[in-house]
Amino acid sequence: MAEKILEVKDLVVEFRTDRGTITAVNGVNFEVFKGQTLGIVGESGSGKSVTALSIMRLIPNPPGRVAGGEILYRGQNVLDIPLDEMRSIRGNKIAMIFQEPMTSLNPVFTVGNQIEEVLELHQKELSKQQRTEKAIEMLKLVGIPSPEKRVHEYPHQLSGGMRQRVMIAMSLACEPDILIADEPTTALDVTIQAQILELMKKLQTEMGMGIIMITHDLGVVAETCDDVAVMYCGQIVEQSDVKTLFGHPRHPYTKGLIESIPSFDSTTGGAKGRLPTIEGMVPSLFDLPSGCNFQNRCAHVTEKCRGPHGEPKLEPVSKGQMVRCFHPLS
Amino acid sequence: MSLTSYVLRRLFYVIPVILGVCFLIFIIFSVVSPDPTISMLGKHATKAQVLELREALGLNKPLYIQYFDIVKSAFTFDFGRSWSTKQEIFEMIKQGAIPSMTITFPAFFLSVLLSVSISLFVAFYRGTFLDKGVVFVCVALMSISSLVYILVGQWFFAFKLGLFEISGYEEGFPDVVPYVLLPIIIIIILSVGPDVRFYRTVMLDEIYQDYVRTARSKGLSERKIMFKHVLKNAMVSIITYVVLRIPFLILGSLLIESFFGIPGLGGMTLKAVNSSDFPVIKAMAVLSGIATILFNVITDVLYVVVDPRVKLN
Ligand SMILES: Nc1ncnc2c1ncn2[C@@H]1O[C@H](COP(=O)(O)OP(=O)(O)OP(=O)(O)O)[C@@H](O)[C@H]1O
Numbered sequence: 001m002a003e004k005i006l007e008v009k010d011l012v013v014e015f016r017t018d019r020g021t022i023t024a025v026n027g028v029n030f031e032v033f034k035g036q037t038l039g040i041v042g043e044s045g046s047g048k049s050v051t052a053l054s055i056m057r058l059i060p061n062p063p064g065r066v067a068g069g070e071i072l073y074r075g076q077n078v079l080d081i082p083l084d085e086m087r088s089i090r091g092n093k094i095a096m097i098f099q100e101p102m103t104s105l106n107p108v109f110t111v112g113n114q115i116e117e118v119l120e121l122h123q124k125e126l127s128k129q130q131r132t133e134k135a136i137e138m139l140k141l142v143g144i145p146s147p148e149k150r151v152h153e154y155p156h157q158l159s160g161g162m163r164q165r166v167m168i169a170m171s172l173a174c175e176p177d178i179l180i181a182d183e184p185t186t187a188l189d190v191t192i193q194a195q196i197l198e199l200m201k202k203l204q205t206e207m208g209m210g211i212i213m214i215t216h217d218l219g220v221v222a223e224t225c226d227d228v229a230v231m232y233c234g235q236i237v238e239q240s241d242v243k244t245l246f247g248h249p250r251h252p253y254t255k256g257l258i259e260s261i262p263s264f265d266s267t268t269g270g271a272k273g274r275l276p277t278i279e280g281m282v283p284s285l286f287d288l289p290s291g292c293n294f295q296n297r298c299a300h301v302t303e304k305c306r307g308p309h310g311e312p313k314l315e316p317v318s319k320g321q322m323v324r325c326f327h328p329l330s
Numbered sequence: 331m332s333l334t335s336y337v338l339r340r341l342f343y344v345i346p347v348i349l350g351v352c353f354l355i356f357i358i359f360s361v362v363s364p365d366p367t368i369s370m371l372g373k374h375a376t377k378a379q380v381l382e383l384r385e386a387l388g389l390n391k392p393l394y395i396q397y398f399d400i401v402k403s404a405f406t407f408d409f410g411r412s413w414s415t416k417q418e419i420f421e422m423i424k425q426g427a428i429p430s431m432t433i434t435f436p437a438f439f440l441s442v443l444l445s446v447s448i449s450l451f452v453a454f455y456r457g458t459f460l461d462k463g464v465v466f467v468c469v470a471l472m473s474i475s476s477l478v479y480i481l482v483g484q485w486f487f488a489f490k491l492g493l494f495e496i497s498g499y500e501e502g503f504p505d506v507v508p509y510v511l512l513p514i515i516i517i518i519i520l521s522v523g524p525d526v527r528f529y530r531t532v533m534l535d536e537i538y539q540d541y542v543r544t545a546r547s548k549g550l551s552e553r554k555i556m557f558k559h560v561l562k563n564a565m566v567s568i569i570t571y572v573v574l575r576i577p578f579l580i581l582g583s584l585l586i587e588s589f590f591g592i593p594g595l596g597g598m599t600l601k602a603v604n605s606s607d608f609p610v611i612k613a614m615a616v617l618s619g620i621a622t623i624l625f626n627v628i629t630d631v632l633y634v635v636v637d638p639r640v641k642l643n
């Protein structure tokens with residue numbers, strides 16, 4: 001069994017808005033192991049980014065706040081430690097790549113400067129010269145051609161794919177224990193997407209970090225992850241290793257997601273040749289139904305799902321597989 | 331393209347703009363404005379007197395010559411003589427510029443420094459009581475008329491407490507201080523309100539950008555983020571705002587100079603307007619036009635230095 005480096009326990013994150021308080025993340029639990037990748041999947045608004053930002057303690061406050069739970073990094077709850085100490089973890093032990101490669105770099109500093117900055121912060125023993133060398137080395141590592149030239153360039157001189165590579169180079173510069181990749185490839189076109197994922201997998205083998213791969217694309221999960229958590233309305237609805245999830249999904253939502261992968265050979269539902277998508281709308285976080293959050297979109301809904309017995313709990317259905325459903329698929 | 335050739339090219343393009351500004355001034359003074367000799371001679375003047383004065387002042391010259399004279403003055407700074415004092419106008423401007431700049435330059439630098447620091451500070455504490463307090467004070471400062479500051483300053487701080495001279499001017503370094511201190515303070519108070527509000531908005535626009543979140547995720551402290559990442563991005567807007575105000579500093583502050591009896595360019599212009607001293611007004615118009623154009627060029631050059639996204643063409 002690989003070493004456990006991160007454990008998220010009962011995480012609850014709230015946002016206070018003009019229309020009332022919403023619970024964007026509601027009782028999430030997961031673990032990240034050294035050298036392994038945990039995927040978090042879910043539709044837009046399911047709370048993936050908020051979960052990731054909580055681990056970095058970057059939830060904007062106000063309006064947001066972590067209302068409960070623990071985030072244990074190597075056994076220590078990072079929600080409790082002083083901000084100074086948290087800063088020595090950010091970028092150093094836990095690093096993050098963001099969803100928006102085009103705007104995540106500072107436009108008025110060279111990419112070299114921005115990579116060197118993180119080294120200056122966490123690897124004080126390096127000289128200026130060594131930092132520059134390391135920055136070039138990192139750019140080379142992430143496959144940027146002529147890195148000696150590129151270090152002196154500004155973000156606007158690079159394409160989206162190149163910028164995301166710079167972000168990866170920056171996040172890996174201090175060889176973190178955990179890399180949180182929040183939809184690292186969503187904004188990029190398909191060929192670049194494959195290259196970036198390939199690159200991350202390669203670097204993971206070399207450096208042995210644990211990765212949290214956030215995506216709404218199950219194709220990405222299938223390619224990169226060891227374990228998966230499927231999120232819906234701020235909760236995990238199904239959690240297991242990747243093989244089990246694809247081979248034997250137990251939650252109707254997971255099954256729907258898998259069937260809507262374009263290349264997936266679907267055997268059920270939908271007119272011939274049409275891509276099955278999950279019908280219906282994600283309920284608003286301001287107005288969640290009682291009972292199961294997925295009831296309005298579920299083909300197997302029963303009276304029980306509509307609330308008289310409260311909401312379903314995330315419960316084990318087989319070894320290593322948990323499902324939040326009153327009627328798990330067989 | 332190198333920065334030098336960019337600057338040279340920009341300066342070259344300044345020439346047609348100056349010709350245009352001169353043309354505007356020409357239209358205003360030589361074509362559409364009423365005959366200044368009437369107000370100079372009074373309403374009982376005879377036709378002959380008017381004609382004689384027009385001839386003497388060069389108002390009968392062909393129009394193209396009058397335009398050419400303005401253009402020439404823009405490049406040679408030879409503005410001729412004042413109609414009322416008969417002095418060489420360039421000399422008058424040189425004399426007036428020193429008292430004006432003694433007041434406006436310190437006031438300008440101190441107010442920029444103060445306003446940028448305050449706005450960095452309140453942007454750091456955004457949304458807190460402190461931030462709201464500062465914004466409130468800014469609005470309060472802005473809603474009081476400048477005359478109140480001048481009169482309270484002169485009556486209370488200068489007259490009652492004797493901290494400053496009430497008005498007047500003296501040349502030479504330590505002697506000048508008691509005369510200019512109060513005007514400088516008043517200009518700073520007048521500009522701090524709008525400036526802080528402007529800079530604060532600029533900083534807050536930057537603080538919510540994605541690159542700031544990235545900087546945080548690297549483990550940088552809030553202070554480093556403000557002073558390095560946010561400030562450099564905010565510089566672009568700050569520069570425009572700051573540099574384009576410099577021409578007006580050179581021209582002095584009409585109101586302050588006349589209330590404090592400072593013999594500066596502001597006062598000089600005001601006097602010229604009152605006595606229809608066209609050559610002086612024209613000279614000031616030409617100079618302020620040129621200054622504005624040149625500082626526009628300076629702003630553009632500074633953009634190139636500060637913002638790598640600005641291309642040199
Ligand atoms: N700063 C904020 N203020 C108010 N609500 C917020 C804020 N950030 C997130 N939320 C809310 O939290 C919920 C979860 O958002 P989150 O960004 O985690 O979604 P996501 O799963 O990452 O979606 P996407 O796939 O679009 O990135 C959303 O309903 C969103 O409206």
Ligand SMILES: [Mg+2]
Nearest residue numbers: 048049050099
């Ligand atoms: Mg997101």
